[in-house]
Amino acid sequence: MPLIQVQSVTKQFRRRLRREGFRGALSNLFLPKYEAITAVDQVSFAIQAGEIVGYIGPNGAGKSTTIKMLSGILVPTSGAIEVLGLIPSRQRKQYARQIGVVFGQRTSLWWDVPVIDSFHLLRDIYKVPEAQFRRNLELFSDLLGLGGFIHVPVRQLSLGQRVLADIAAALLHDPAILFLDEPTIGVDVVSKERLRGFLREINQARKVTILLTTHDMNEIEKLCSRVLIIDHGRILYDGNLEDIRTRYASERLLAIEFEAAIPDFSLDGALLKRSQGRKKWFAFNRFETSVPSLIATINLKYPVADLTVTEPEIEDVIRLIYQDQAGRMGPAQG
Amino acid sequence: MKLFLSFTRLEFLAASMYRGEFWLRIANNLVVMYGAYWLWNTLYDRQPQIFTISREQMLAYGMLAMLMDTFFSASNHVRYYIMGQVRTGAIQMDLLRPLDLVFHLLARNSGQMIFSVLTQGLPGFLAGALFLGLRPPSNLQDGLLFLLSLLLAYLVAFTLNFLVGMVAVYVTEAQRISWAYYALLRFFSGQAVPLWFFPPFLAQIAYLLPFRCIIAVPLSIYIGQLSFQEALSALGLQALWAAALLAACQLTWYRAHTRLTVQGG
Numbered sequence: 001m002p003l004i005q006v007q008s009v010t011k012q013f014r015r016r017l018r019r020e021g022f023r024g025a026l027s028n029l030f031l032p033k034y035e036a037i038t039a040v041d042q043v044s045f046a047i048q049a050g051e052i053v054g055y056i057g058p059n060g061a062g063k064s065t066t067i068k069m070l071s072g073i074l075v076p077t078s079g080a081i082e083v084l085g086l087i088p089s090r091q092r093k094q095y096a097r098q099i100g101v102v103f104g105q106r107t108s109l110w111w112d113v114p115v116i117d118s119f120h121l122l123r124d125i126y127k128v129p130e131a132q133f134r135r136n137l138e139l140f141s142d143l144l145g146l147g148g149f150i151h152v153p154v155r156q157l158s159l160g161q162r163v164l165a166d167i168a169a170a171l172l173h174d175p176a177i178l179f180l181d182e183p184t185i186g187v188d189v190v191s192k193e194r195l196r197g198f199l200r201e202i203n204q205a206r207k208v209t210i211l212l213t214t215h216d217m218n219e220i221e222k223l224c225s226r227v228l229i230i231d232h233g234r235i236l237y238d239g240n241l242e243d244i245r246t247r248y249a250s251e252r253l254l255a256i257e258f259e260a261a262i263p264d265f266s267l268d269g270a271l272l273k274r275s276q277g278r279k280k281w282f283a284f285n286r287f288e289t290s291v292p293s294l295i296a297t298i299n300l301k302y303p304v305a306d307l308t309v310t311e312p313e314i315e316d317v318i319r320l321i322y323q324d325q326a327g328r329m330g331p332a333q334g
Numbered sequence: 335m336k337l338f339l340s341f342t343r344l345e346f347l348a349a350s351m352y353r354g355e356f357w358l359r360i361a362n363n364l365v366v367m368y369g370a371y372w373l374w375n376t377l378y379d380r381q382p383q384i385f386t387i388s389r390e391q392m393l394a395y396g397m398l399a400m401l402m403d404t405f406f407s408a409s410n411h412v413r414y415y416i417m418g419q420v421r422t423g424a425i426q427m428d429l430l431r432p433l434d435l436v437f438h439l440l441a442r443n444s445g446q447m448i449f450s451v452l453t454q455g456l457p458g459f460l461a462g463a464l465f466l467g468l469r470p471p472s473n474l475q476d477g478l479l480f481l482l483s484l485l486l487a488y489l490v491a492f493t494l495n496f497l498v499g500m501v502a503v504y505v506t507e508a509q510r511i512s513w514a515y516y517a518l519l520r521f522f523s524g525q526a527v528p529l530w531f532f533p534p535f536l537a538q539i540a541y542l543l544p545f546r547c548i549i550a551v552p553l554s555i556y557i558g559q560l561s562f563q564e565a566l567s568a569l570g571l572q573a574l575w576a577a578a579l580l581a582a583c584q585l586t587w588y589r590a591h592t593r594l595t596v597q598g599g
Contacts, residue, residue, distance in 0.1 A: 013597065073429040075595045089595055096432035108427050112348035124340040125431060153351070 002046035003177065003209055004070065009079030011040040011065050011233075039065040041233035042079070047211065049176075052203050054224035055213045058322050062233040063213040064103075067181045070211070071101045084176060097126060100170030100208075104182035107166055109154045115165045116150045119172060126173035133172065140168040143198045145191070159186030164195065171202065178202075180212035184219060192216075196223055217315040231322060241314065249317040254282045254291070256298060257306040265301065270294060278305070338441045345445025356453055363404050363458040370396035371466045386530065390469050391557040397468055398553055399525045401458040406548065408450035409491040412443050413515075416499030417508050425594065435591070436496065436583050443492055472558045479565050483552040486572035490547045493579035494519075500583075503590040518543075524550030544579065547572045 017033040019025070027033075040062040047053055057063050068074040069081060072088030072095050081088055086095045102108075109118040123133045141147045144164045149157055157165065163183060170178060178199075184192055196219065202208045214220060220227055221241060229237040229244075237244060254270065257279050264275055269289035270282040284294060291309055298304060312320075350356075374396040378389050385392055416439070419425040428435060462468030471477040498515045502508040520526050522545040529540050529550050540546055551568050554560050560568060 068426065071430060073426045073595060092429070093432040093434075096430060101430050103427070106424055106427055108430070110344060110348055112351045113344060117344055117347055121340050121344045124337045125433060 003049040003084060004045075004047040004211070005080075005082045006043060006045050006066075006070070007080045008042045008044050009040060009066075009069065009076045009081060010038065010042055011062075011069060011074065012077045013037045013039055038233050040069070040076075040230075043230070043233070043235050044079075045228055045235060045238055047209060049209055050203070050207050051226060052199070052210045052224050053212075054220040054227040055211055055230065056215070056217075056220060056227060056318065057213075057230040057236075061231045063230060064181055065233075066230070067101075067103075067179050067211070067213060071099060071179050072096065097173065098176050100173070100175035100178045102163070102166050102170045102178075102180050102183055104163055104166075104180070104185040107154065107162055108169055109162070109165060111155050112153055114151045114153050115146070115157075118154070119150075119169060122169055122172050128173050132174065136172055136174070140171065140198075143194070143201060144168055145194060160188055160191050163187055164191060167195070167198075171208075174206070175208065177209045177211070180210065180214075182213055182215070184214060184216055192219070199223060217313075217318060221314055229318070229321060236321060244314070244317055244321075245311060248321055249312045250285050250287055251283055251312065252286045252291075253310045253312075254284060254294065255308045255310065256280050256282070256304055259303040259305045262302050267294070267297065338444070341438075341441035342445035342448060345442050346449045349446055349449040359404060359454055360457055363401055363454060364461055366400040366404070367397045367458060367462055367466060367468075370400045387557065387559060390467070391559070393467065394469055394557050395528060395553050397462050397466060398459075398556065399528075399549055401455065401462070402549055402553075403520070403525055404458070405450040405454040406488070406491055408446045409443060409488065409495050410516075411446050412439050412492060413495040413499040413512060415439065415442075416496065417502040417512065420499075420502040420594075429591070429594070435587050436580070439496060440492060447488060471556050475562070476555060476558050476565070479569065480552055480556045483555050483565075483569055483572060486569065486576055487548045487552050489576040490544055490572060490579060493576065493583050494544065494548075496583045497579070497586060500586045500590050503593060519545050519548070522546065523548045524553070544575045547575050 013036070014034045015037050016028075017035055019028055019033075043062070043066065055063055055066065065074065069076050070083060070088060072092045075089040083095070084098055086098075088095050108122075109115060110121070119133075119137065122128075123130075128136075141150065144167070146165060146168055149161050149165070154162060154165070163185060164187070167180070167183060184195065187195060199210060199212075200223065203210055212219075212223075224241065226240050227237065227244070228235055237247075239247075253273070259278070261278050264272055264280075266272065267282060270284040272280060273283050274281040282294075295304070295307065371393060374392050375389075378385060378392060382389075387395075416425075419428060428438065431438065459468065463470070471480055494515070498512060499508075501511050505511065522540045522543050524540070524546055525548075529537055529546060532540060540550075551572055555565050555568065
């Protein structure tokens with residue numbers, strides 16, 4: 001039985017329509033009209049214990065809404081969510097003890113007092129035994145470098161420091177699952193690396209299951225064994241990162257350096273993209289054209305000095321998926 | 335209980351971070367207490383016969399009503415907090431906690447209240463006693479009943495603030511309702527003018543509303559206006575209001591919570 005089970009979950013919001021002009025304002029007052037907005041549309045997935053799953057999608061795709069439903073602060077309009085054998089929105093208090101949630105844009109810490117004081121309160125809220133609290137505090141200070149600012153009031157922290165403190169705060173009670181909604185906002189490169197190391201560590205050593213949303217593909221590549229891609233409230237892809245390349249990015253780029261500058265020429269099964277000095281770039285579909293035969297053909301015509309075949313960056317592939325999804329793909333079967 | 339104290343401690347710490355505000359409020363207390371002193375003294379000089387109580391009693395009522403208004407304003411934090419959290423959507427952070435919101439906010443606010451009593455109420459009281467002839471209650475019994483009454487008064491103030499704050503869940507612009515609440519409170523609590531000066535129909539309204547539990551009831555006990563029996567039934571009334579309002583808070587929150595989790599705040 002998976003740890004997190006989401007079954008055809010839909011979330012609709014009602015938004016009041018604001019009509020323009022004087023008559024519009026009047027009818028807004030007396031006859032408000034509403035439109036239904038579907039933020040999450042028939043989403044299903046399952047996550048096993050111990051996974052690190054990246055949840056990505058463009059702005060407004062439905063990521064945060066999903067995270068909020070999973071953490072029990074929003075009720076799905078239809079469908080079923082079961083996490084740790086509980087229904088998050090129904091058994092809110094019991095459930096809240098077993099999960100950690102971080103919204104990168106918000107803080108759960110007390111604004112006016114030093115970080116450590118908030119930690120002490122959280123210890124009492126979650127009834128964390130003193131020994132466990134000390135052990136966690138030590139570990140987090142170590143791995144996240146909290147030591148430098150744990151005695152500083154939260155309002156004086158930089159955004160990145162605050163996020164790190166919030167992540168530590170969410171883990172003080174040893175939750176089984178950690179939900180992170182854009183945890184790397186404002187975090188510098190060094191701290192990001194540190195945060196990644198930290199998340200890997202708690203995932204491996206403590207078997208904490210992690211679901212995170214981010215716009216940073218680098219992060220997904222380094223951290224996640226699996227990604228879910230969502231847009232317009234629908235899951236477009238569910239699988240590992242490498243498969244995205246094979247599935248959606250069939251184009252490869254062949255860069256050739258010739259021994260001398262030569263005029264442009266055309267090739268069967270490849271398209272000349274760019275030409276500069278002695279170098280030329282050809283794009284080809286890797287399923288239709290084989291690299292050895294392509295090279296052989298070219299080598300017959302002109303002497304080749306050097307060549308490379310590049311796969312598209314994962315970021316470009318994701319961009320393709322976002323831009324393209326309406327037409328070509330439709331929902332994936334995962 | 336441990337958790338309650340932990341909250342109290344943290345809010346106490348947070349409140350003590352602002353030193354400038356501390357001195358400003360002390361100065362403010364002295365000014366408004368002096369204003370009340372001067373006003374009631376002058377009125378008493380002109381027409382002593384309209385007062386059914388002694389000059390000392392009237393002065394104590396007038397000055398303490400001013401002082402209570404300042405240190406009781408700590409209970410307003412509840413209202414502002416809820417309204418702010420709902421407006422910014424940060425109320426969702428509170429929903430993530432394994433806590434009941436009413437308990438959560440009561441624990442939070444108690445810390446602010448204790449801080450306010452210690453840093454505003456006590457210094458103001460001492461200054462009044464030293465410079466403005468503010469007398470302590472005439473006997474120990476009244477003093478103790480007053481303290482009990484003050485505690486119940488706080489519970490009533492807390493619950494009313496909670497309920498007014500909850501309006502923000504339903505109305506986008508709750509600020510005006512918040513002001514209206516404050517105006518009603520000042521008038522019907524007997525803070526600006528003691529209730530026994532009200533014309534009969536207004537007195538009748540004030541009698542039916544919970545606001546008098548916040549200022550008029552504890553101060554009547556303080557100045558010894560009520561007999562022991564009357565004081566006990568006044569405390570009973572406060573307790574009833576506090577219990578009824580706490581129940582209303584739970585009910586309102588239950589419904590507001592459903593709305594927030596369905597509508598997304």
